Amino acid sequence: MTMEQFAPMMFGGLILIMLIGFPVAFSLSALGLLCAFIAIHMGWFQPEFMQALPLNVFGILSNDLLLAIPFFTLMGSILEKCGLAEDMLDSMGQLFGPVRGGLGYSVIIVGFILGAITGTVAGQVIAMAMISLPVMMRYNYNMRYATGVLAASGTITQLVPPSLVLVVLADQLGQSVGAMYKGAWGPSILQVLIFAVYTFAVGVVKPEHVPGVPREARTMSGLALWGKCLRGIIPSAVLIFAVLGSMGGLPGIDTAICTPTEAGAMGAVGAFVLAGMHKRLNWELIKEAMTGTMRITAMVVFILIGSRVFSLVFQGVDGAKWIEHMLSSLPGGQIGFLIVVNIFVFFLAFFLDFFEIAFIILPMLGPVAQKLGINMVWFGVLLCVNMQTSFMHPPFGFALFYLRGISDTLFKAGALPKKVLSSDIYLGAIPWVIMQLILVVIVIFVPQSVTIFLDKEVAIDLDKVKIDAPTDKSYNDDKNNQNLDDLFKPKPGDAPASGAK
Secondary structure, eight states, rough: OHHHHHHHHHHHHHHHHHHHHHHHHHHHHHHHHHHHHHHHHSSSSGGGGGHHHHHHHHHHHGGGGGHHHHHHHHHHHHHHTTTHHHHHHHHHHHHHHTTTTTHHHHHHHHHHHHHHTOOHHHHHHHHHHHHHHHHHHHTEEEHHHHHHHHHHHHHGGGTSSHHHHHHHHHHHHHOHHHHHHHHHHHHHHHHHHHHHHHHHHHHHHHHSOOOOOOGOOOSOOOOHHHHHHHHHHHHHHHHHHHHHHHHOSSTOOOOSOHHHHHHOOOHHHHHHHHHHHTTTHHHHHHHHHHHHHHHHHHHHHHHHHHHHHHHHHHHHHHHHHHHHHHHHHHTTTTHHHHHHHHHHEEEEEETTTTTHHHIIIIHHHHHHHTTTOOOOHHHHHHHHHHHHHGGGGGOOOOOHHHHHHHHHHHHHHOSSSSSSOOOHHHHHHHHHHHHHHHHHHHHHHOOOHHHHHHHHOOOOOOGGOOOOOOOOHHHHHHOOOOOOOTTTTOTTTOOOTTTTT
């Protein structure tokens, strides 16, 4: 066996060991160390090569950008549990309910708003299902549409800034988080519009699937209803503007006054304030939010360490060169590379979490994309659009698992009139996955959907640069300048300097 053969075998072992289901962080570390022993035994690199591993691990853990992850996670955990979702869904549901498909529109809009301030798929899907699913079933919404819109609106949080996925992608691709956030706004808005157009089409083609809620069923109307809607939207909008605007993550804002870590800390403080405004701030909420934050942060750190062990050994056996040669030689140039990579990531997302894809696979793909001249912000947002489908894939999508669990709980508690079948959840997800893939195609072939909000690069033509140096004449103008000798020449009547003869 040669080193050229070992790199593909090591990559195949990576895919196999992740499909087994053992925790990825420990699987990566074990596979990396095993391959390191084999490589050292075969003489492909010396044992001293592994001395770089501790420095790499400490270098990762000292990365200030990754401190934004626990802050944004804490912000999302607090807002997830403070009742904001319930208030917004109730008010939006009453506002749009009488319209055909109105409950679907309210779920989509609230999902977008919550995605911009929470960033947690699990909490968003569960909260929206607890409030909206019983109401949709009460007014005879089609079960597959209801489960599909709830799951899809929960997963959009992975794309809407300040998404944790975008923070990780920015770190792995060496781009600013603010630029990544700006690039994600276009696809986020497009995704919401695609979902809304589909809901409208269902209302036209099969109006019995998305009936309007009778007006007499509303408990509020007029100014009181609009006031309740605004009480949920305005504080949320202020928090979004403060967090994203301070780090240059909003279109039209070119200057960042905070790092992502500082913006995340400010967002966490803002989440405490919003929870207090909703009178839900208590020690139980704080304890649950901090526990969830610690679990996610620990998971990210261990995946980072495991991926660093594997990637160091993989580079030692020239695995990066093998990946680069294989992907850069694909037919079709940039488009061919993007199509193959997105198909590959789409199928990996059946089995892997987005953190695992970002930390393990992206470091292999990023250098190739950069060599092909692909805009790295566009590439990162494109992968983020693709990875949001990982939560919707039947039968492994986590959003579907969350929906399955909460629907069973609601049925046992008597909140649902009948049991939600697994077939309805899985089949209901398929149209929404297709819509997410349509967005992937749009982003590939219409890159302006990402770059339209990015700061314009200032192009400098070096051939036209002109440097004007002052001429001697400008320095010898008798009217404006004096010769230095004249300035220091003694004047009549001056006393001679000390030591002068």
